[in-house]
Amino acid sequence: MPLGRGGGEGRPPAPAARRSTAPGTRCTRRRRSTTPTRSRPAFNASVTTDGAGHFTLTISDQSRGWSHTQTACLRGASLASAKVIAEAPSSSGGVLPLADFGTVNFSGSTANGASLSSFNPDAITMAGGTTKANPSGISGSGSFSVAWKHS
Incomplete structure (x- = not known):
């Protein structure tokens, strides 16, 4: 089950593996990555759309010098929700134990363009x-934290 902000369907946050394409649509996917280096991570992520079913996910860590961009298509997407989440990892067998991640x-x-x-x-x-x-709670600027409590 997800936590954080928004609805959530309990899906794992696996950007490279989360791809949906409606049957019969033609869409190409592009991947672009840079090589990581070592230091404390500070992630930035965004999802943008052209409103016609083309989506671009970009995740980066400037402190480590890497980024990854994934494009996908979903014709007829409702464009009705936004989510900022931290959730437990999962596998084909279900949700895995939650590691003690402290506070994110x-x-x-x-x-x-507006604060969440x-x-x-x-x-x-x-x-x-x-x-x-x-x-x-969430601040006026859209900031909040998620604290680990139990595995």
């Missing part, structure tokens, strides 16, 4: 009988 900070979260906070987002707490991780 999200800053400057936006949707359509302006959309009154729903906070989702990861639980499975016991609270696994808990999101904080």
